[in-house]
Amino acid sequence: MLEEMIPGPELVIACPACRALHRYDSLRSGNTFGAWRWTDGRVVSPMLPDRPSITRCHQCGGFFWVYRAEEVGSIENAPLDKSVYEVLLEQVGARRVEVMARLREHSKQGLAEVKALLARTPVVAARNLSEHEAQRLVLSLQEVGASASLRRQVSDAEGTFVETPPEWMAAPYVTHLTEQELLAALAAGVAESWEEASYLRIQAWWASNEPFRQQDVPWVPWAERAPEARENLRALADRLPVEDPFDLLMKAEAFRELERFEEAIALLRTRLPEDFARTAGFLRELAEQRIAELRLLPSTERREPERSP
Numbered sequence: 001m002l003e004e005m006i007p008g009p010e011l012v013i014a015c016p017a018c019r020a021l022h023r024y025d026s027l028r029s030g031n032t033f034g035a036w037r038w039t040d041g042r043v044v045s046p047m048l049p050d051r052p053s054i055t056r057c058h059q060c061g062g063f064f065w066v067y068r069a070e071e072v073g074s075i076e077n078a079p080l081d082k083s084v085y086e087v088l089l090e091q092v093g094a095r096r097v098e099v100m101a102r103l104r105e106h107s108k109q110g111l112a113e114v115k116a117l118l119a120r121t122p123v124v125a126a127r128n129l130s131e132h133e134a135q136r137l138v139l140s141l142q143e144v145g146a147s148a149s150l151r152r153q154v155s156d157a158e159g160t161f162v163e164t165p166p167e168w169m170a171a172p173y174v175t176h177l178t179e180q181e182l183l184a185a186l187a188a189g190v191a192e193s194w195e196e197a198s199y200l201r202i203q204a205w206w207a208s209n210e211p212f213r214q215q216d217v218p219w220v221p222w223a224e225r226a227p228e229a230r231e232n233l234r235a236l237a238d239r240l241p242v243e244d245p246f247d248l249l250m251k252a253e254a255f256r257e258l259e260r261f262e263e264a265i266a267l268l269r270t271r272l273p274e275d276f277a278r279t280a281g282f283l284r285e286l287a288e289q290r291i292a293e294l295r296l297l298p299s300t301e302r303r304e305p306e307r308s309p
């Protein structure tokens with residue numbers, strides 16, 4: 001059974017440097033039902049879309065924090081009972097052919113049309129779907145390595161747009177930064193606090209691990225990854241505090257992935273509240289076996305997108 005995700009209003013925000021408009025769909029509530037949870041702390045949930053906190057301006061190319069940007073206005077959503085959904089395809093990933101096949105299967109479009117669509121990412125890949133159809137398509141695309149999310153269309157069931165300034169409607173959505181952009185933003189000094197710096201470092205870590213969330217993609221040790229990616233994880237591992245159990249687990253996981261097993265094990269001996277202790281035990285077992293690979297947490301099962309009863 002899938003529980004409901006309640007989107008908030010769509011916000012229209014301005015780039016602090018050049019005032020170009022961007023759209024941002026806020027979320028009133030969501031949940032992590034059916035989520036995939038990974039040892040590196042990343043949670044992939046169809047019911048809790050991952051909204052970027054930082055983005056890059058589509059006009060001037062500058063980085064800016066979404067929550068600090070000036071809100072120019074908000075676009076009201078259609079009433080809930082008339083909701084239709086669209087699926088945003090953000091990144092195609094390495095398995096392009098499979099992504100195309102899934103899109104074609106869904107839309108019955110020709111090869112040329114789907115190819116043209118993929119060339120324009122981030123792009124709306126499907127529109128006017130029920131919430132369930134949209135979720136299925138998102139899961140199906142995520143399964144073959146694409147980055148996709150669903151969102152409620154700002155129109156009623158008849159496709160009539162609620163009245164808003166056309167330049168608001170034309171504004172592109174904020175998008176996630178790539179691993180290189182996250183590290184560039186960090187180097188450019190956009191982080192004004194530890195929280196912002198650690199957000200950038202953790203996002204870059206997760207982005208570097210992204211390929212290995214696919215089945216059958218062999219793990220590449222951190223020693224063999226790009227020096228700046230490795231340096232980022234090292235800096236994070238050394239700087240994460242241990243006072244908070246979540247930070248402590250992230251720190252231990254960073255050590256484990258970096259093959260600094262003894263440091264991971266020492267941290268994971270800390271007494272933790274029950275929820276965290278289970279994860280700590282799992283990480284410790286891996287560290288003791290000298291396993292550095294990213295893993296799904298044992299409470300998580302891989303699942304196929306399927307119809308809920």
Ligand SMILES: [Zn+2]
Binds near residue numbers: 018
């Ligand atoms: Zn700008």
